């Protein structure tokens with residue numbers, strides 16, 4: 001175990017990509033998972049909080065400690081096996097997503113979850129049930145987690161294989177030092193949208209699902225078996241530009257409906273795996289770095305679709321038809337004809353999120369950006385209302401995100417602490433507006449420390465108390481990721 005006790009050595013471990021900053025007394029870096037149980041047992045005995053650190057790309061302060069010690073998974077970074085036949089990869093929690101993607105690519109495979117920033121660790125993506133552009137077709141991380149090795153807060157190691165340990169139906173039994181523990185599973189009213197806020201608690205649920213998206217509050221994930229898929233033969237990846245946002249939203253609606261109506265994966269019809277929107281402010285914010293953004297463009301949509309060499313051309317024609325029908329700037333469309341151009345489009349998508357984080361960090365501020373999703377029926381009204389609210393407040397912002405999933409990142413770009421305060425108040429209002437429309441305060445980033453107050457308002461005291469009971473049974477001394485969620 002490597003231990004860093006000098007603040008100079010551990011500065012990188014106490015903040016995350018949102019510029020949320022915490023403090024700790026030391027950072028512990030186990031070389032093998034076997035070193036973790038004793039660390040947790042000792043922390044329990046002494047009542048020392050332990051905060052788990054992955055890649056630090058989170059944007060809710062989840063891995064930033066308030067106090068105590070940090071447990072970094074940075075050296076648990078082995079890709080143990082990739083099994084082409086079974087379509088699985090066994091990895092340690094500290095494996096960087098980018099490294100896994102490269103290793104899979106060499107074997108003609110890919111891992112669908114792709115949360116834009118690939119410097120994250122697999123453990124962090126599981127702890128946050130991360131999504132990303134491809135989640136439009138494939139859903140979030142949860143769907144691809146087949147097995148987890150977890151060290152519970154009392155130091156007990158457990159291995160959970162999907163399908164082997166389920167609640168019956170309202171109680172889940174897990175091992176604990178010297179016996180078992182019974183966890184009551186309440187029925188919580190979750191919003192019917194993509195949602196990453198709070199524990200996954202459902203009657204008859206699989207035990208593995210309790211730890212996915214629990215933001216490290218219930219156990220340390222050390223190893224995972226992930227489902228992987230054959231890499232598609234061809235991939236259509238384009239950015240279509242539009243003269244106004246309504247045309248871009250109409251394009252997304254048509255493409256989504258087409259995707260939903262597909263019964264057969266082989267059908268030659270539009271079936272996007274990603275549908276990502278950029279508003280006018282986002283394009284303006286990116287113009288210096290991407291001078292090829294067309295001058296007349298006021299909105300854009302990045303879409304991807306998997307294809308075969310037989311279907312690629314006809315699918316591309318269908319996409320171009322849709323761009324023309326919805327008033328798009330067809331001649332200005334970026335089409336990725338090779339791997340390098342495809343990477344350029346990914347860089348473009350990554351740049352908008354990364355530049356927002358850089359903007360706030362360079363001013364010593366904290367990121368204030370929504371991660372809200374609302375049901376389809378309310379999305380257009382919600383989007384127009386929140387952009388009007390931001391404009392009325394006189395705040396500069398960029399709005400983009402996973403609009404295929406009715407999921408929007410409206411990020412404020414405050415110039416000073418005064419504007420930051422106005423943005424914070426408006427952010428809270430926008431989040432609660434999503435909740436009032438049947439949506440969520442977090443569709444993919446999680447709650448962490450930054451959104452606790454909204455998380456509690458979203459579910460109300462009854463459901464929060466039920467989630468807290470689960471936490472207190474697994475972690476009675478509240479040592480693990482203290483300050484996240486509760």
Ligand SMILES: Cc1cc2nc3c(=O)[nH]c(=O)nc-3n(C[C@H](O)[C@H](O)[C@H](O)COP(=O)(O)OP(=O)(O)OC[C@H]3O[C@@H](n4cnc5c(N)ncnc54)[C@H](O)[C@@H]3O)c2cc1C
Pocket residue numbers: 016017051052053054055056057058059061062063073093094114115116117119120121122123124125126127128129130131132133215216217219220221222350353354357444445448481484
């Ligand atoms: C530019 C940019 C774009 C992004 N885009 C997306 C996106 O499209 N979709 C999306 O979902 N997210 C996105 N994110 C957020 C982020 O990448 C994800 O939340 C990621 O899953 C976090 O992984 P990490 O390893 O960096 O975790 P960290 O930031 O280190 O930690 C995140 C949380 O997970 C916990 N944790 C970490 N490892 C473990 C473990 N082994 N066991 C238990 N708990 C653990 C931490 O304690 C913390 O609470 C983006 C971030 C950036 C900077």
